[in-house]
Amino acid sequence: MRFQSCAHATALDLRYARGDDLMMPAADDAAAELVQAKGDAHEAAYKARLEKAGPVVTITKDGLTLQDATAATVEALNEGAPHIYQAAFSDGQWGGYADFLERVERPSRLGTYSYEVVDTKLKRSADPKHLLQLSLYADLLAGIQGVAPEHVHVELGSGERASLRLADYAAYCRSLRHRLEAFVASPAETRPEPSAACSLCRWRDHCQEEWDRTDSLSLVAGSTRSQRQKLEAAGVTTIASLAKRKARVPTLVAETLERLTVQARLQQARRQGGPPSFELRATELGRGLARLPQPNPGDLFFDMEGDPYFEGGLEYLFGIYRADESEPAFTPIWAHNREEEARATVKVLALLDRHMQAHPGAHIYHYNHYEVTALKRLASLYAVGEAALDRLLRGKRFVDLYRVVQQGLIASEPGYSLKDLEVFYLPARGGDVATAADSVVAYEKYRETGDSSILEEIRAYNETDCRSTKGLRDWLVENVRPAGRPWFRPAAIGTEEPDVDTEADPHEIARRKLWERLKHDASGLGTKPLELLFELTAFHRREDKPAWWAMFDRAERESEELTDDLDSLGGLEAAGASWPVAHSQVRRYRFPEQETKVTAGDTVRVRSERLSRIKAEVLDLEQRTIDLKFGPSAGSPPQALDIIPDGPINNAVLRDAVWRVAADIATGGHRYPAIEGLLKREPPRIQGRRAGESVIDTAMDVVSAVVSAVRDAGSTCLPVQGPPGTGKTYVSSRAILALLREGQRVAVTSNSHKAIDNLLRAVASAAREERYPLKAVKKVNKGDAGPGDDLIKVVHDNKAPELQEYPLVAGTAWLFAREEHDQRFDYLFVDEAGQVSLANIVATGTCAKNIVLVGDPMQLAQPIRGVHPGDSGLSALQYVLHGHATVPPDKGIFLPVTHRMHPSICRYVSQIVYDGRLASEPDTARQQIIWGSKPYKGLPTAGTAFIDVEHDGNSQSSVEEARAVAGAVSALMGKRFRDRDGKKRVIGLDDILIVAPYNAHVNRLKEHLPAGARVGTIDKFQGQEAPVCLISMATSSGDELPRNIDFLFSTNRLNVAISRAQALAVVFASPRLLDVPCSTIEQMKLVNALCCLRELGTAELRRGR
Secondary structure, three states: OHHHHOHHHHHHHHHHHOOOOOOOOOOOOHHHHHHHHHHHHHHHHHHHHHHHHOOEEEOOOOOOOHHHHHHHHHHHHHHOOOEEEEEEEEOOOOEEEEEEEEEEOOOEOOEOOEEEEEEEOOOOOOOHHHHHHHHHHHHHHHHHHOOOOOEEEEEOOOOOEEEEEHHHOHHHHHHHHHHHHHHHHOOOOOOOOOOOOHHHOOOHHHHHHHHHHHOEHHHOOOOOHHHHHHHHHOOOOEHHHHHOOOOOOOOOOHHHHHHHHHHHHHHHHHHOOOOOOEEEOOOOOOOHHHHOOOOOOOOEEEEEEEEOOOOOOEEEEEEEEEOOOOOOEEEEEEOOOHHHHHHHHHHHHHHHHHHHHHOOOOOEEEOOOHHHHHHHHHHHHHOOOHHHHHHHHHOOOEEEHHHHHHHHEEEOOOOOOHHHHHHHOOOOOOOOOOOHHHHHHHHHHHHHHOOOHHHHHHHHHHHHHHHHHHHHHHHHHHHHOOOOOOOOOOOOOOOOOOOOOHHHOHHHHHHHHHHHHHOOOOOOOOHHHHHHHHHHOOHHHHHHHHHHHHHHHHOOOOHHHHOOOOOOEEEEEEOOOOEEEOOEEEEEEEOOOOOOOOOOOOEEEEOOOOOOEEEEEEEEOOOOEEEEEEOHHHOOOOOEEEEEEOOOOOOHHHHHHHHHHHHHHHOOOOOOHHHHHHHOOOOOOEOOOOOOOOOOOOOOOHHHHHHHHHHOEOOOEEEEEOOOOOOHHHHHHHHHHHHHHOOOOEEEEOOOHHHHHHHHHHHHHHHHHOOOOOOEEEEOOOOOOOOOOOOEEEEOOOOOOHHHHOOEEEOOHHHHOOHHHOOOEEEEEEOOHHHOEHHHHHHHHHHEEEEEEEEOOOOOOOOOOOOOOOOOOOEHHHHHHOOOOOOOOOOOEEOOEEOOOOHHHHHHHHHHHOOOOOEEOHHHHHOEEEOOOOOHHHOOOOEEEEEEOOOOOOOOOOHHHHHHHHHHHHHHOOOEEEOOOOOEEEOOHHHEEEEOOOHHHHHHHHHHOOOOOEEEOHHHHOOOOEEEEEEEOOOOOHHHOOOOHHHHOOHHHHHHHHOOEEEEEEEEEOHHHHHOOOOOHHHHHHHHHHHHHHHHHHHHHHHOO
């Protein structure tokens, strides 16, 4: 794990082991020794339990070398002992002692049995460190018994066992080991770089000394690694040289360089013995020091402590300090489990809300975004205190002093933590718990030991933080804020959200009454489905909250930050004068390279106090220009601005529909049996099929079997999972046409107009083939063209008579959730149901007797903003699959054959994503690239490959990868492709898809590729295919990830990208990207998928296929 976090730490370990003259590393503290003792006791207790059940063979360490102990372990394995304790392994390079081996009845070289590894850990959930260790032992064990264990196990401190499928993690663990082996064999030159691991590293003092000695840029507060690299490339390598820098650095924004230069100058003076100092930054209205409100006797100072090591994270302490001099008081509110966390959230938000109402001029001060972000998440997760939190946010009662400092001044200190700034207003802290990291370690120590005295230390630390927050506020007001500057007064911000008291909120009152009726279960739905339905009645409100909250948050961000925000556009500069359009003004702006989801036609907000609404008229991502339309109420178009997303779309019609379902079920009405079956996760009711039988007749061809099952559906919900290339649109269109022939009314919807149009065109095509007189209509918004097929009529009015009369009607959820369509259709087909929320399916499902969910939750996931309790935030197909990767045969239909992917590609996709159930149609084996005499870079004719591209410091784009991709495209052009029918053709640009994770990298690729190349993010290519797909990852390593691991390493997104290819899929990436540190085993599983592809691709290259 240390090598994974920091190769320099490993280099120091190796030097220390060789006896180099280094300072002594920091020793383990008493807490680590205590944890070790507790771990030993846990291991002994587990061994005692095993011995009560049967014999346990112990491999003694006393007097035996590791090699001798390994020989004793092999002997015990051959004898078939039920359990082996302290099993030893050594292969000459790796070795160690596994806590336990457990016999399982699975054949191996040993006989009819084999073994799996079991480790004992005090933790209450398995974490990546455990899996790295277990994977090593499992690989060493596989070398002895001839088969890899299927699972590894962790006996947890909670008394529970975590059993983990080894294949989900093993490739990632092997990748790290191979990198470490290569590093040890030939250590590369390293240097210390600041990272999150520094505070817990035993070499932290050594690195600090080196930074000080070399006057390293790493010490410049607020500098990023990429900024330091740009400075070094320009010859600026020390704080001293940066402090004196006058000339610009071409690759750095001028404002950023100015800030870093002032920062270096102040820090240099401080390091040379000067007093703490600061300089003011120019600030905008409502930002920086202008964000400080007038102090009030009722002001509160708020700090929270969270434990990231608790499964899913736990906010375990909420500290509130009231500084009224007449009665200063500190209130700690604790939570040691999920139930207590929910109660604490209710208590804290109620306390803050009541106090602010009692003190109209008061505010809640905190330092950095953690507290407010956590409260938003907790309020949504537990569906409590949301109205109170809304009031606090809209009233701008929270004051983030980190933002005030960051935007208002530049300080001489080595960082901008609260503790760093205390030098200006407090004496140095003492005590064992002095930092947030100390607090987490101490709390984990409490969880492992139960020593309640530790909580008192944490409480004291939290109170000190709260008091320090007040000290910082007072210092800023009294010593920093320029005299005469007006105090901050929040401007009113218009939203569609009513400002209501939770207790008086008609919606909440009605929900409470509804639950009183629901819990009697008049419909026989069952407790869990009823609770789920109750939560779904608040889904859309919960989903809206984060959009409003995010808008308030973005309004206070730096322009520089918004350029990294996918939903915004930052750093816009006017490209000319504005021009009039009717009563509005339009102005063109240029923006720096960045990734964005903003599209032409979007209503957006100007990041300012007023948050004015404007419209994005024209957007050119290649030229990086946008035309913005300012209405009369938005004011004149400014010279520079940032734009952020607007609030959510009105969804009252969806909320009302979900409510109708809940009200019906509360009375036992059974008006919506298909929805009831969905909520209960019942197997589909298919005429002639008994419980437990396959939904489809496996003796029939897939299309006929699906059509038959759909026709025989009896007031039910039928899931149809269609992996890439399996023809789900073709199958759906044939089923719809069969239903229309029988006089059934069919509704078609999806998460996007594009998907609806695609399915409608397929139905129209089938109708033409079969000479069927299709009558179809689609409801579209004004200005939308619709499917563009003359067999499909387009209407713009929700009241159009065709919507009530035609047998085939298409539209969004907002159409079919309307009450006039309630139960007016026989079937509702939902395409891309893996991207449609369960709540929206309940809303739209009101229109039909049967619901057919078509899609694949293992491809692009539904966009979700809120935090929702239980299963209420899942997509419809996620809910149906209930944790499975594929739908079980008795619960729905799995389309098992892809007509797109070569078997070599399909094997990877099937193994990683689809439980091995997906196969290729035999003719796809003909698909291959005909390279001629010499394949490019040894690439195969068909299958997957991984090409290492070394680079460093790249976050959202990589010129190195762009050049490598361009080289592959050049090599492919003019070669030949043989298709599934055996026909050959010359490869052109249309035959190559190039996929990138970020728009910034899309633009970089376009700079190096011929005009007309098919390049874009994966969202652009869903549903498309080509002989070759080239995937470029852009990011250099985990240190440069612009977003979380879950995005870049998403298995769903990787699945969609790889499965676009008919013959060849190639990933271009920095090999260090695969070493990304993972904080959870879920993240390990994501990265493992790419590591598997690299292993498979390397093997393919070695075979020369």
